[in-house]
Amino acid sequence: MREDQIKSILTDLNGRSASIEASALISKDGLVLTSALPGQMDEDRVSAMVAALLSLGDRTAAELSCGQLEQTLVTGSHGHILIVHAGPQAVLCAIANKTAKLGLLFLDVKYAAQAAAALLQ
Amino acid sequence: MQVDDQDPNLSTFCQVGGLSRQDQHIMAKVAVYIRPLLPLLTDRFYEVLAEEPSIRPYIEGRVEHLKKTHVVWLNSLFAGDYGPEFIQRQEKIGETHVRVRVPPLFVAASMAFLRGALPPVLAANIPNAQDAIAATASLLRLLDLCQYLIDRKYAEVLMDNLGISPALLVRLQTVGKGTTAKTL
Numbered sequence: 528m529r530e531d532q533i534k535s536i537l538t539d540l541n542g543r544s545a546s547i548e549a550s551a552l553i554s555k556d557g558l559v560l561t562s563a564l565p566g567q568m569d570e571d572r573v574s575a576m577v578a579a580l581l582s583l584g585d586r587t588a589a590e591l592s593c594g595q596l597e598q599t600l601v602t603g604s605h606g607h608i609l610i611v612h613a614g615p616q617a618v619l620c621a622i623a624n625k626t627a628k629l630g631l632l633f634l635d636v637k638y639a640a641q642a643a644a645a646l647l648q
Numbered sequence: 649m650q651v652d653d654q655d656p657n658l659s660t661f662c663q664v665g666g667l668s669r670q671d672q673h674i675m676a677k678v679a680v681y682i683r684p685l686l687p688l689l690t691d692r693f694y695e696v697l698a699e700e701p702s703i704r705p706y707i708e709g710r711v712e713h714l715k716k717t718h719v720v721w722l723n724s725l726f727a728g729d730y731g732p733e734f735i736q737r738q739e740k741i742g743e744t745h746v747r748v749r750v751p752p753l754f755v756a757a758s759m760a761f762l763r764g765a766l767p768p769v770l771a772a773n774i775p776n777a778q779d780a781i782a783a784t785a786s787l788l789r790l791l792d793l794c795q796y797l798i799d800r801k802y803a804e805v806l807m808d809n810l811g812i813s814p815a816l817l818v819r820l821q822t823v824g825k826g827t828t829a830k831t832l
């Protein structure tokens with residue numbers, strides 16, 4: 528039931544903009560909780576990397592006195608990977624192509640993460 | 649072996665590795681034959697380390713000091729007491745190596761040297777052949793235990809720098825390209 532609700536948060540997120548190609552909710556330990564990732568991706572591996580990236584972002588922000596980490600954005604030549612906290616135990620990751628409007632992407636992902644965090648509580 | 653109940657990983661190590669009170673007895677029993685030979689082995693150990701150009705800078709200028717601490721450590725393997733103090737000592741050694749930035753490879757290579765060099769010394773100097781065989785098995789188990797405890801410090805520093813949990817570290821170490829099995 529809860530899994531279905533989380534899945535629908537991800538499906539809604541993916542549907543909100545044509546630029547969002549995939550998303551996943553991952554535990555802080557790197558386990559996929561729910562995902563809407565393209566079939567060819569190695570979920571286990573990507574999830575561990577995403578959780579590590581956000582943790583490293585947390586550490587770096589703290590070390591460099593940037594305060595509480597809000598998000599980690601990785602930008603490649605084909606698109607963006609946005610990673611945000613979804614409550615204390617989970618991480619939301621969204622993959623968007625180059626056409627994404629970053630401001631909108633940040634907002635959509637932030638709201639989705641808040642909704643997922645509320646369900647995970 | 650007295651193992652801390654709060655340390656399930658160490659319990660697993662000792663359980664599977666077969667570390668037990670037998671190791672304490674046999675090591676204490678053969679110590680008298682081996683202790684006098686440890687300074688010589690230490691000299692040889694530092695000769696080997698100094699021959700390796702990538703290791704030399706780490707030990708230059710402090711070989712005599714390092715030899716002293718190394719003999720003390722080697723003797724501790726034959727003390728027959730591998731309780732909490734022994735465990736903490738190995739963890740402290742791990743911390744020191746992290747502090748002086750000795751890479752884990754050099755510790756692993758050093759342990760390999762000792763695993764190769766010590767058994768013939770035991771075989772040649774312990775009068776009872778059965779005791780020599782048993783002591784060699786115990787010694788190899790203890791060296792592995794020490795390496796595990798030292799390596800754990802490197803892993804702790806890595807986890808701390810990345811901000812990751814032990815569970816995530818294990819996942820990152822095991823979900824490689826082409827790993828087929830589903831993660832547990």
Ligand code: HEM
Nearest residue numbers: 703706707710717718721740741744748750754755758759
């Ligand atoms: C079998 C592997 C090794 C063992 C058992 C060992 C043992 C020790 C011990 C007992 C100490 C003293 C720690 C303390 O009291 O805090 C120490 C310190 C040290 N070790 Fe090792 N060591 C090993 C390998 C190495 C290697 C390969 C290097 C060099 C590449 C190295 C370099 C050092 C240095 C630089 C110190 C600090 C010395 C000081 O300034 O106090 N060790 N080691």
